[in-house]
Amino acid sequence: SQQGEEDPQALSIQEGENATMNCSYKTSINNLQWYRQNSGRGLVHLILIRSNEREKHSGRLRVTLDTSKKSSSLLITASRAADTASYFCAEKAAGNKLTFGGGTRVLVKP
Amino acid sequence: NAGVTQTPKFQVLKTGQSMTLQCAQDMNHNSMYWYRQDPGMGLRLIYYSASEGTTDKGEVPNGYNVSRLNKREFSLRLESAAPSQTSVYFCASSLTPVGEKLFFGSGTQLSVL
Numbered sequence: 678s679q680q681g682e683e684d685p686q687a688l689s690i691q692e693g694e695n696a697t698m699n700c701s702y703k704t705s706i707n708n709l710q711w712y713r714q715n716s717g718r719g720l721v722h723l724i725l726i727r728s729n730e731r732e733k734h735s736g737r738l739r740v741t742l743d744t745s746k747k748s749s750s751l752l753i754t755a756s757r758a759a760d761t762a763s764y765f766c767a768e769k770a771a772g773n774k775l776t777f778g779g780g781t782r783v784l785v786k787p
Numbered sequence: 788n789a790g791v792t793q794t795p796k797f798q799v800l801k802t803g804q805s806m807t808l809q810c811a812q813d814m815n816h817n818s819m820y821w822y823r824q825d826p827g828m829g830l831r832l833i834y835y836s837a838s839e840g841t842t843d844k845g846e847v848p849n850g851y852n853v854s855r856l857n858k859r860e861f862s863l864r865l866e867s868a869a870p871s872q873t874s875v876y877f878c879a880s881s882l883t884p885v886g887e888k889l890f891f892g893s894g895t896q897l898s899v900l
Contacts, residue, residue: 708887719791719877719891720830765829773837773885774845777822777829 683766687782696753698781700766701746707769709742709749714763714780723751723764756785789813793878793892800868800899808863808895810878818885819861821845821853823874824894830877836861837885868899 684699702709708727712720726733726742726749733740739752753760763780770776791812800806812819817838822830822845832845836855850872852864861880865872875896879889 710887712889717894719879719893720889722888722890725888767829769886773818773835773843774832775820775886775889776832776846779827779829 683764683778683781685781686779687784689784689786690756692756692758692785692787694756696756696760696783696785698751698764698783700749700751700778702749702766702768702778703747704768704770706744707771709740710767710769710775711738711740711749711751712765712767712777714765716762720765753783756783758785758787761785791878791880791890791892793876793895795895796893797896798898800865800897802869802899804868805864805866806868807865808876808878808897809860810862810892811860812878812880812890813859814880814882814890815858816880816882816890817858818881818883819855820879820881820889821851821861821863822877822879823847823872824877825874833863833876835885868897870899873897873899 710725711723714720724735737754742749765780767775767777794809820835821833824830834853836842839858854862875894878892881889
């Protein structure tokens with residue numbers, strides 16, 4: 678399986694703190710994507726970073742990509758209770774398939 | 788806009804029964820996908836359809852069949868359900884290129900007894 682690994686598996690922080698989660702993957706990628714899943718819901722696309730990009734921002738989200746280490750990180754700044762969710766990285770290699778990691782469960786305590 | 792609509796939301800089957808999960812999108816997307824999600828795991832791709840008229844196997848296609856009925860609809864069929872197919876099934880769609888910026892439905896929780 679090409680499934681990547683996310684670290685940590687679970688994260689608990691106080692509202693207002695930053696949350697950082699990491700994703701490692703195994704193959705050469707075309708791009709890497711991050712998704713959020715609220716409990717009992719489908720996934721929502723957050724951000725896509727291409728293999729020739731090193732950093733990307735979207736609102737309170739910051740994603741970095743290090744292709745030499747085959748890793749990516751997602752930083753959520755100034756977290757809110759509404760950020761409580763599971764976060765998944767997904768790697769797209771050559772071809773059409775998008776492969777998801779196991780996810781990081783984030784709990785933001787008010 | 789409804790986005791991606793899946794039916795049913797919940798289903799209980801007995802081993803050996805068959806059923807079809809329905810999925811429709813109203814975003815004029817070219818590509819559609821079926822994933823399954825098991826507890827504590829990420830999503831695994833079952834089948835996908837890059838465009839109307841084409842379907843391809845994903846990572847875990849055994850025990851499933853799909854039909855891309857038209858541009859809007861992509862169904863997943865379990866011919867003879869097994870307990871190992873107990874899972875949450877998600878349908879998704881995307882514009883182009885394939886495999887980028889997927890929009891997901893809310894899922895079907897399937898239990899096979």
